[in-house]
Every structure is written in C-alpha cells, then in structure tokens.
Amino acid sequence: xxxQDFLDQVRQVGRQAxxxxxxxxxxxxxxxxxxxxxxxxxxxxxxxxxxxKTIINLIRQTFPDHGILAEExxxxxxxxxxxxxxSASQEATPTYRWVIDPLxxxxxxxxxxxxxxxxxxxxxxxxxxYGVVYEPLRDELFEAMRGxxxxxxxxxxxxxxxxxxxxEALVATGFPYDIRERLPETLERMGxxxxxxxxxxxxxxxxxxxxxxxxxxxxxxxxxxxxxWDTAAGILLVMEAGGAVSTFTGEPYTIFSDNIASSNGVLHxxxxxxxxxxxxxxxx
Amino acid sequence: xxxQDFLDQVRQVGRQAxxxxxxxxxxxxxxxxxxxxxxxxxxxxxxxxxxxKTIINLIRQTFPDHGILAEExxxxxxxxxxxxxxSASQEATPTYRWVIDPLxxxxxxxxxxxxxxxxxxxxxxxxxxYGVVYEPLRDELFEAMRGxxxxxxxxxxxxxxxxxxxxEALVATGFPYDIRERLPETLERMGxxxxxxxxxxxxxxxxxxxxxxxxxxxxxxxxxxxxxWDTAAGILLVMEAGGAVSTFTGEPYTIFSDNIASSNGVLHxxxxxxxxxxxxxxxx
Numbered sequence: 001x002x003x004q005d006f007l008d009q010v011r012q013v014g015r016q017a018x019x020x021x022x023x024x025x026x027x028x029x030x031x032x033x034x035x036x037x038x039x040x041x042x043x044x045x046x047x048x049x050x051x052x053k054t055i056i057n058l059i060r061q062t063f064p065d066h067g068i069l070a071e072e073x074x075x076x077x078x079x080x081x082x083x084x085x086x087s088a089s090q091e092a093t094p095t096y097r098w099v100i101d102p103l104x105x106x107x108x109x110x111x112x113x114x115x116x117x118x119x120x121x122x123x124x125x126x127x128x129x130y131g132v133v134y135e136p137l138r139d140e141l142f143e144a145m146r147g148x149x150x151x152x153x154x155x156x157x158x159x160x161x162x163x164x165x166x167x168e169a170l171v172a173t174g175f176p177y178d179i180r181e182r183l184p185e186t187l188e189r190m191g192x193x194x195x196x197x198x199x200x201x202x203x204x205x206x207x208x209x210x211x212x213x214x215x216x217x218x219x220x221x222x223x224x225x226x227x228x229w230d231t232a233a234g235i236l237l238v239m240e241a242g243g244a245v246s247t248f249t250g251e252p253y254t255i256f257s258d259n260i261a262s263s264n265g266v267l268h269x270x271x272x273x274x275x276x277x278x279x280x281x282x283x284x
Numbered sequence: 285x286x287x288q289d290f291l292d293q294v295r296q297v298g299r300q301a302x303x304x305x306x307x308x309x310x311x312x313x314x315x316x317x318x319x320x321x322x323x324x325x326x327x328x329x330x331x332x333x334x335x336x337k338t339i340i341n342l343i344r345q346t347f348p349d350h351g352i353l354a355e356e357x358x359x360x361x362x363x364x365x366x367x368x369x370x371s372a373s374q375e376a377t378p379t380y381r382w383v384i385d386p387l388x389x390x391x392x393x394x395x396x397x398x399x400x401x402x403x404x405x406x407x408x409x410x411x412x413x414y415g416v417v418y419e420p421l422r423d424e425l426f427e428a429m430r431g432x433x434x435x436x437x438x439x440x441x442x443x444x445x446x447x448x449x450x451x452e453a454l455v456a457t458g459f460p461y462d463i464r465e466r467l468p469e470t471l472e473r474m475g476x477x478x479x480x481x482x483x484x485x486x487x488x489x490x491x492x493x494x495x496x497x498x499x500x501x502x503x504x505x506x507x508x509x510x511x512x513w514d515t516a517a518g519i520l521l522v523m524e525a526g527g528a529v530s531t532f533t534g535e536p537y538t539i540f541s542d543n544i545a546s547s548n549g550v551l552h553x554x555x556x557x558x559x560x561x562x563x564x565x566x567x568x
Contacts, residue, residue: 107483111445111454112501114422138398138421161395170395180479187471187478194471195464199391202486217396 007129009062011145014098014120014132017058021051021102021118022136029109029116029137044103044110048072051102055120059098067094071101071229097123099232099255105205119207121232121255128255131233133211142211144233144240150214160243160264161216166274169197169219169267172209176225186224192274193222210234213262214241220263220271222248228255235262244268248275291413293346295429298382298404298416301342305335305386305402306420313393313400313421328387328394332356335386339404343382351378355385355513381407383516383539388417389489403491405516405539412539415517417495426495428517428524434498444527444548445500450558453503453551455481456493460509470508476558477506494518497546498525504547504555506532512539519546528552532559 001009028047052072059066098120103109105116114137122130133142142158144150150158163169171193179186194200201218203209206226212218214237232255235245244265245253250272253260263271285293312331336356343350382404387393389400398421406414417426426442428434434442447453455477463470478484485502487493490510496502498521516539519529528549529537534556537544547555 107454108485111447111503112499113454113485113496114501163395170391170397175478175484183475183479187475190474191467191471194459195467199488200459200486201392201397201488202484204483204485212397215396217398219395 007145010122010130011143013059013062014122014130015141015143017055018118018120018132018134018141020058021054022134024051024054025103025109025116025118026136029112029114044106047109048103048106051118052100055098055100055102055118063096063098065094065096067097069097069099069228071103071227093126095125099123099229101207101227101229101232104207104230105203108204113204115203115205115208117205117208117211119229119233121229121236123232128232128236131236133207133233133237135208135211140211142214142233142237144214144236146236146240148240150237150240152215158214158237158241159216160213160238160241161219162266163219163264164266166196166267166270167198170199170201171197171271172201172203172212172218172221174202174204174206174209174223174226176223178225182224189222189275192277196270196274206230207234210262211237213243213264214238216241216264220261220267222259222261222271222275224248224259226260231255231260235260238262246272248272250276291429294406294414295427297343297346298406298414299425299427301339302402302404302416302418302425304342305338306418308335308338309387309393309400309402310420313396313398328390331393332387332390335402336384339384339386339402347380347382349378349380351381353381353383353512355387355511377410379409383407383513385491385511385513385516388491388514389487392488397488399487399489399492401489401492401495403513403517405513405520407516412516412520415520417491417517417521419492419495424495426498426517426521428498428520430520430524432524434521434524436499442498442521442525443500444497444522444525445503446550447503447548448550450480450551450554451482453481454483454485455555456485456487456496456502456505458486458488458490458493458507458510460507462509466508473506473559476561480554480558490514491518494546495521497527497548498522500525500548504545504551506543506545506555506559508532508543510544515539515544519544522546530556532556534560 101119104119109116117133117135119133129146131144141153209221213221245262247257248259385403388403393400401417401419403417413430415428425437493505497505529546531541532543
C-alpha cells in the first residue's frame, strides 16, 4: 500500500473510533445519574472501558498488528485481535502504535461537569502522524495529520491565537494526580502564572486543553505528570495549528516527558521562562 | 395585579431578556474573530453593551419604574425609561430591582473559551425573587423562583449533588480581579482546597459556576470580591436546588458581601471550615 493510502486509512479508522467512543460516552453521560448509580459496576469505569473496547476493536479490524498504548489495562477484554501488547510499557516500541485515552476528564464525567473527550494518537516509528480529540457534548472533532494542518469538524482550519503578550494571555493548567505531595511547587508555579497572565483556567481535561490551544481558544497550557495518552493527539494538534510544545525547561517534549508547556508559539519563550525559573533557595 | 400574576410577568420578562441577550452574544461570539477585530470599537465591550441594552429595554417596556443595578454604566443609552437610577450605588434601594450581568465570563468570551452566560436577578424589597442564568452556547436556561424550585430549560428540576465527603467533591473557584494584590491568601486557600477535595475547577464565570452547583455538576464554589450582578441569580438557583450559600466565615450572604461560599448543603460546614480558618500568624 502507498504511504498516503495507508495514512488515509489511519485517519479513517482513528476518526471513526473517536466518534464511536464519543457517542457512547455521551449516551452514558446523559443517562439520569440515579439510574447509572444503581448499577453494580462503577458507571464511570464501565463507560471508560466500553469506550476503549470500541476504539481498540475498530483499530484491530483494520490493523490487527499495530501496537496499542492505552490508559485502561484490559488485555483480556480486547477480543480476538489482542496479542498481549496492550500494556503501557515503553519497551520494544512497535513501528506502528496507537496511543489512546478513551475518556480524558474522568473526574468531570463522573461529576457531570461537561468537559471531557476521547483522545487518539497514531505514531509511526516514534513520530506522531495523526491525532484526534473528539468532544462529544459539543460534537467537536479536532484532527491533525503531520504536515497537513489541524482541522475542526473536517472543514475549519485550526490556527493558534495571535496573543503576543503574556499579560493578555489566557492560560490553561491542570493539577497532577499526586498534588498532595507537590503542593508548594504547584502553587508557586500557579502564583507566577496568575501574576503574569490575563487569566488561568482549569477545565480538567488535558487533551481538550491542548485542542483549545490549537483552536486559539486558549493561548497556552502547562501541566505536570501527564501520561502519554493524555497528550499524544493534542501535541500534534498544537504543532499543526502553528503552536509550540516543549517541557517546562524548553527541551523537546515526548509523550513520556514529566511535564509539558504548550503555547501559540509567540508566547513560548515567556511561558518557558516563567515555568523553568528555579525557586530561589534562600541561604541559611 | 395579584402577587402571583406580577411574579409570572417578572419571570416572562426575565426569561425573554436572558434569551434575547444570550442569542446576541452567541451571534457575536461565533463571528470570525478576524472580522470582529477590524471593528473600531472593542467587539467585546460592544457585545457586552448591546446585550445589556437589550435586557434593559425589555425590562423597561413592562416595568418602567423598576430599579436597575447593572454591570455596565450606560445611563445615557438606556432610552426613554431611564431615570438616572442605573447606577451601582447601594443607596436608596428601590422596592423592585433587577440585578444584571449581560455577559459573565468576559475574558472567556474575548478569548473564545466557550464558557460565558447572561445573569439576571430580580429583587423585591431586598429579597431575591427570581433568577435566571442563560448559557447560549449549550442553550441552557437555568431559572429559579423563590419557593418554586430551580429548573433547567423549563422542564428539568435542578437538584444539588449528594456528594457528602469533601475528598470526593469537585470544587469551583475564581480569582479576584485584584489577584496580584492578594496572591498569598488566594494561593493558600487554593492549596487547602486542592489538598482536601477531589478536584478544583476554574471555568471563569461565577454565575455559571453557581448554576452548575445548582445542577449538581459541581459540589461547591467559592470566590472573593464578586459584584452583585455576578451572584444575584446564581444564589437563588443554588438555594432553590437545595444548596447553601454563605460568606467564607459562614455568615449570611448578601450580593454586597466580600466573598461567597456555596455548596450542595451537606458539604457546607466543611467548606466553611476550610475557607474561614485563619492563617497561622507566626510570632516574630
């Protein structure tokens, strides 16, 4: 198969999987809460697993040999295509790999706060080639193909914002899961951003935050301690929309990095300067 | 006119005004950004003023003598009904007063972050009788009549969440406009909430945050330094949905209070304990 045909097929499958999983999440989200709470199984976990199963089954139908790196460990449930590759290990990276978060913003989903999405990235030889973030409640499909730009709902080209001064920037962030162990640093960093920007937002879905940076709805985003599936699709969206992605210290970002700083590009130097600055260690 | 007929009319006018202003905001929000930026007048201010004018004109048609307390000062633009009462002063409170925020979440609106709303409250003799928060992008109309419950889109009764443990609570907050002057206290308070709850969200619209507490999408909300029009409608929504509203120290809240703590009720004692606790003043 030609490379272009192959990537077209990747996009078809990725898009279809994101839309199918998103539709399933929306359905479960909108069920009366009293009803779902009666279920013996935790309804959130159930939705999360069902969405992942939908995605993996669709991928396996077309690409039975591709690697999969997904949030939920569920090898036994994947079906006949599973070959025990569905682990989050970094070793023996397969040439083709799908990096999947079936439900980003789980806490929001559980509480009924309407910000969550499906995130799927596709890597070839370690390079992100395609990314899709689907937000089912607003029916917004954010997609990017490496070198092909980033798009909303297949028709609107995405472009990062033009805000070029930090004090006019709207900045998104998230809190690490182990926040209780790193509260002082997290608060110090937030304090810096609060004092230097126009506003800070915390919506609770990193994949969606990155899609919003790509769409120019936010000017920058930073967070620590994310997992590969949280950022795989989003970083391609931002880059293809003209933005920038790095670590807090400005190093190249990989989906295994400890932290991420993303922006519209113009602001990147300022954001990194703010995030990377070492704490002032007072001499005793 | 009978009291009930009068309040029905208030609701009709309030609802109509919120829907009309919201439709106008949505239209302006969805205009291509490049186009609106070409306008000589700041498009955000323009939308804000146009929305307020729409609301006030509709109120004046039915209730020419009611007082108005609104975010934007624009007495000269109000039209023939205006009698110089449209100031934000607390003095000589009229018997009937409409408390209006034509666009809550201005910074979001300006940046294209899709969280903003119209908020209108109606007071009789200092008591909030009717409140409406309209979120035009999702077409969600949150309404409450004192003693009549809180409703979404006229058909779904709103009820606060049943979350009864702080460490399972999703908490909303906002940052005061003068945050740079009160950063340490703000960060300290946030740190406490981050360490004690399941998650903190910052969406950037206080009126919408309160509507979400009423709808059970968030379990609590706190913020400092809000204005009367930010909370007038939202507090009635929360109370009519079974929740609680007070100051940080647990005192009765009025729309002129310096800070607000709101919750599903069950959590209120815990939230207030967290917010009111004095800083430890270290002896020199």
